[in-house]
Amino acid sequence: MRSERAPLWLKVLAGGGLLFLHGPILIVFLYAFSTESKSFVWPPPGLTLHWFARAWARPDIWEALGLSLRVALMATAVALVLGTLCAAAVARTRFFGREAVSLLVVLPIALPGIITGIALRSAFSLGDIPYSFWTIVLGHATFCIVVVYNNAVARFRRVSGNLIEASMDLGATYWQTLRFVILPNIATALLAGGMLAFALSFDEVIVTTFTAGQQATLPIWMLEELVRPRERPVTNVVALVVVLVTLLPILGAYRLTRGTDTVAGSGK
Amino acid sequence: MTAVAEGAPVREAGGGLSDTLWRRPRLLLLLLLAPPLLWLGIIYLGSLFALLAQSFFSIDEFSGVIDRTPTLKTYGELLRPANLDIIWRTLAMSAAVTVASVGVAFPIAYYAARYARGRWKALFYLGVMLPLWSSYLVKVYAWKLILAKEGILGWAFEGVGLGWLLDAFLSVPGIGGNSLSVSPTGTFIVFVYVWLPYMILPIQAALERVPGSLVEASGDLGASPAQTFRHVLWPLALPGVVAGSIFTFSLTLGDYIIPQIVGTSARFIGLAVYQYQGTAGNVPLAAAFAVVPIVVMGIYLWIAKRMGAFDAL
Numbered sequence: 001m002r003s004e005r006a007p008l009w010l011k012v013l014a015g016g017g018l019l020f021l022h023g024p025i026l027i028v029f030l031y032a033f034s035t036e037s038k039s040f041v042w043p044p045p046g047l048t049l050h051w052f053a054r055a056w057a058r059p060d061i062w063e064a065l066g067l068s069l070r071v072a073l074m075a076t077a078v079a080l081v082l083g084t085l086c087a088a089a090v091a092r093t094r095f096f097g098r099e100a101v102s103l104l105v106v107l108p109i110a111l112p113g114i115i116t117g118i119a120l121r122s123a124f125s126l127g128d129i130p131y132s133f134w135t136i137v138l139g140h141a142t143f144c145i146v147v148v149y150n151n152a153v154a155r156f157r158r159v160s161g162n163l164i165e166a167s168m169d170l171g172a173t174y175w176q177t178l179r180f181v182i183l184p185n186i187a188t189a190l191l192a193g194g195m196l197a198f199a200l201s202f203d204e205v206i207v208t209t210f211t212a213g214q215q216a217t218l219p220i221w222m223l224e225e226l227v228r229p230r231e232r233p234v235t236n237v238v239a240l241v242v243v244l245v246t247l248l249p250i251l252g253a254y255r256l257t258r259g260t261d262t263v264a265g266s267g268k
Numbered sequence: 269m270t271a272v273a274e275g276a277p278v279r280e281a282g283g284g285l286s287d288t289l290w291r292r293p294r295l296l297l298l299l300l301l302a303p304p305l306l307w308l309g310i311i312y313l314g315s316l317f318a319l320l321a322q323s324f325f326s327i328d329e330f331s332g333v334i335d336r337t338p339t340l341k342t343y344g345e346l347l348r349p350a351n352l353d354i355i356w357r358t359l360a361m362s363a364a365v366t367v368a369s370v371g372v373a374f375p376i377a378y379y380a381a382r383y384a385r386g387r388w389k390a391l392f393y394l395g396v397m398l399p400l401w402s403s404y405l406v407k408v409y410a411w412k413l414i415l416a417k418e419g420i421l422g423w424a425f426e427g428v429g430l431g432w433l434l435d436a437f438l439s440v441p442g443i444g445g446n447s448l449s450v451s452p453t454g455t456f457i458v459f460v461y462v463w464l465p466y467m468i469l470p471i472q473a474a475l476e477r478v479p480g481s482l483v484e485a486s487g488d489l490g491a492s493p494a495q496t497f498r499h500v501l502w503p504l505a506l507p508g509v510v511a512g513s514i515f516t517f518s519l520t521l522g523d524y525i526i527p528q529i530v531g532t533s534a535r536f537i538g539l540a541v542y543q544y545q546g547t548a549g550n551v552p553l554a555a556a557f558a559v560v561p562i563v564v565m566g567i568y569l570w571i572a573k574r575m576g577a578f579d580a581l
Contacts, residue, residue, distance in 0.1 A: 122319045
């Protein structure tokens with residue numbers, strides 16, 4: 001007979017593990033409402049919404065948020081195009097060097113972020129390229145390609161090649177086939193991949209410190225606050241906002257691909 | 269193929285191009301692959317080579333001017349005791365973090381793979397995925413709040429009357445410090461916390477493929493739970509464990525933010541790279557340091573591939 005009940009100790013360990021994963025994030029949320037402004041004292045002596053107003057009135061936060069959003073959007077757009085092209089090639093055909101191509105796509109996140117970061121920085125300095133919005137996008141798009149690629153390649157494998165052949169046999173051009181047959185079939189996978197790429201870029205800090213120069217994205221703003229704190233409670237509020245902004249696209253991607261054999265977000 | 273196409277209705281402009289592509293799939297493949305390969309090849313691989321090139325440059329210690337004649341002098345500097353120290357400390361931390369992650373991740377992954385069904389399964393999945401994707405900096409920051417002297421952990425220890433135990437632990441040289449947030453233990457806890465989801469997911473993926481009947485058969489044949497674990501579960505989960513360890517090991521090797529925010533001033537490879545290229549302006553040494561994780565991960569990946577870890581990703 002199959003025992004469907006988990007032993008108690010396993011339940012405790014698994015539940016404790018989940019608690020360990022979520023507790024700290026919830027604690028940050030609570031700190032955002034704390035009246036204490038000088039130390040990290042626990043429990044919070046009182047609760048207030050004051051720091052949200054303070055954060056709202058800070059132009060440097062808005063600027064950083066704006067830059068982060070623009071970078072994330074642009075990096076996602078580039079990653080969507082490049083990741084999908086690559087997935088289409090790898091999923092549909094066998095060719096010499098196919099393994100090498102998939103390795104190349106994964107490499108930017110398989111190697112530590114600091115390698116990508118310092119590599120880009122040395123390339124910029126050797127090529128005398130000044131830091132700008134585009135140097136940040138360049139780095140972000142490079143490691144975002146893989147999340148789009150992973151989602152798209154899984155979907156491409158499930159779209160039957162017969163559909164495409166049938167479409168072409170019936171006289172459609174490649175463009176028409178793409179527009180009316182391929183895209184509708186892979187749309188949700190692309191949307192999910194794009195959302196994950198957006199979240200990845202929006203939150204990235206390690207590569208960004210090397211490619212941003214004097215510009216501050218929101219994670220860089222936070223990092224500076226962590227190293228040299230100016231107004232701690234405002235940092236708590238920003239932390240709360242950052243978590244929420246990243247979680248929405250993740251939940252969206254999960255809903256879009258739920259129930260398929262490859263659920264988005266199982267790798268980063 | 270062409271015979272069918274001839275009988276087709278009027279085609280819109282571009283049909284000629286489509287025919288060409290259909291007849292020559294290699295051309296289509298080339299068109300698909302060219303943009304991503306050019307991007308990754310030029311920007312990413314190009315940068316990696318730029319980095320590699322820099323590691324063969326050297327710096328004049330007095331003027332700070334970078335000499336661009338190829339030399340192995342900078343790699344030689346890695347062998348200085350202070351720098352070897354950094355490398356060993358980082359490797360030891362990466363290994364410790366990896367082992368601890370396996371220990372914490374295994375029960376979660378096992379429960380999720382074997383017992384969780386329906387809504388619980390989805391809950392466990394989201395429960396691991398959301399922290400994985402939550403902001404890295406916020407997670408690190410959360411632990412600064414928790415581990416601070418006046419933070420929740422110290423408060424909890426005091427609350428149950430075990431404050432003396434924490435103090436005793438913190439006074440142990442090598443792992444303790446003024447408070448947990450400036451001790452090597454703190455750094456270790458944060459590393460384990462931040463990379464844990466990377467370990468849970470591949471182990472779970474490996475365990476999902478183990479049929480429950482296998483575990484039962486082992487029990488029916490008289491194996492104790494410990495024996496079943498040792499001889500059935502562990503070998504089958506191993507590819508997943510190795511896959512997860514690639515992440516925990518590699519991410520710890522290259523991280524420079526966690527030891528900066530939670531921990532002592534003792535340096536890790538990532539921090540050394542960051543400081544040498546930044547304030548110190550010694551880009552060649554930073555580049556040489558950056559090659560260390562690449563080499564270590566290269567060896568690691570090679571071993572992992574031989575153990576079949578990539579099938580579990």
